[in-house]
Amino acid sequence: AGHSTGGLVCSSYAARGERRGEVRALWLNSPFFDWNVPPLKRAQLGFAALTGRAFPFLHDPKGLDPAYGRSLHRDFGGEWDYDLKLKPLRGFPLYFGWVGAILAAHAKVHAGLDIACPVLTMHSDEADIVLDWRHCARWGRTLGPRASVLAFPGGLHDLVLSRREIREAVFSALFSWAARAQPRG
Numbered sequence: 001a002g003h004s005t006g007g008l009v010c011s012s013y014a015a016r017g018e019r020r021g022e023v024r025a026l027w028l029n030s031p032f033f034d035w036n037v038p039p040l041k042r043a044q045l046g047f048a049a050l051t052g053r054a055f056p057f058l059h060d061p062k063g064l065d066p067a068y069g070r071s072l073h074r075d076f077g078g079e080w081d082y083d084l085k086l087k088p089l090r091g092f093p094l095y096f097g098w099v100g101a102i103l104a105a106h107a108k109v110h111a112g113l114d115i116a117c118p119v120l121t122m123h124s125d126e127a128d129i130v131l132d133w134r135h136c137a138r139w140g141r142t143l144g145p146r147a148s149v150l151a152f153p154g155g156l157h158d159l160v161l162s163r164r165e166i167r168e169a170v171f172s173a174l175f176s177w178a179a180r181a182q183p184r185g
Contacts, residue, residue, distance in 0.1 A: 003158055004130070007031025007121075008105050011143060015113035025181040026143075027174060028121040029159050032102070033109050033139035036132040049100035056097025063090035068130050072161055080161060115144035118181035122170060124155035124162075131157060148177070 002010030007028040069089035070076035121140025
């Protein structure tokens with residue numbers, strides 16, 4: 001299972017990891033398969049990646065937009081209570097070396113991974129204020145011959161943190177898919 005960047009990492013491992021043959025099924029919760037940025041920002045990310053080859057820990061000190069964190073935390077209108085020291089509203093620095101690694105991983109996803117096991121990609125819609133759901137849907141369908149994609153309109157970026165009725169629908173669909181993907185016998 002992988003969420004956001006974890007979904008990108010898990011997909012890469014399931015395709016090319018040393019023990020990929022042991023991966024029986026893969027669930028992706030709003031995987032980070034492309035940047036949700038305008039063209040100028042995309043060019044800046046490319047420059048950051050190039051800079052990151054020489055200075056991997058250089059980063060933009062502005063941090064991330066805190067809107068997503070605010071949508072989750074109960075002190076700002078969200079449903080969840082968690083330690084803001086462990087998950088700050090502005091996230092952690094996006095080091096330029098990391099940006100380069102993400103761009104390289106995106107290129108591999110876009111070229112096709114051919115994951116052998118069943119893959120389920122789940123995503124929200126316009127309610128995801130972090131990623132463009134169309135990227136999840138587009139690239140999720142190309143991960144391998146047993147890939148499927150499900151949408152959950154109104155869900156948050158992390159679908160399992162969405163409001164109760166969406167969470168229940170997500171888990172119901174996940175458990176149903178898992179039973180079909182790995183029948184007991």
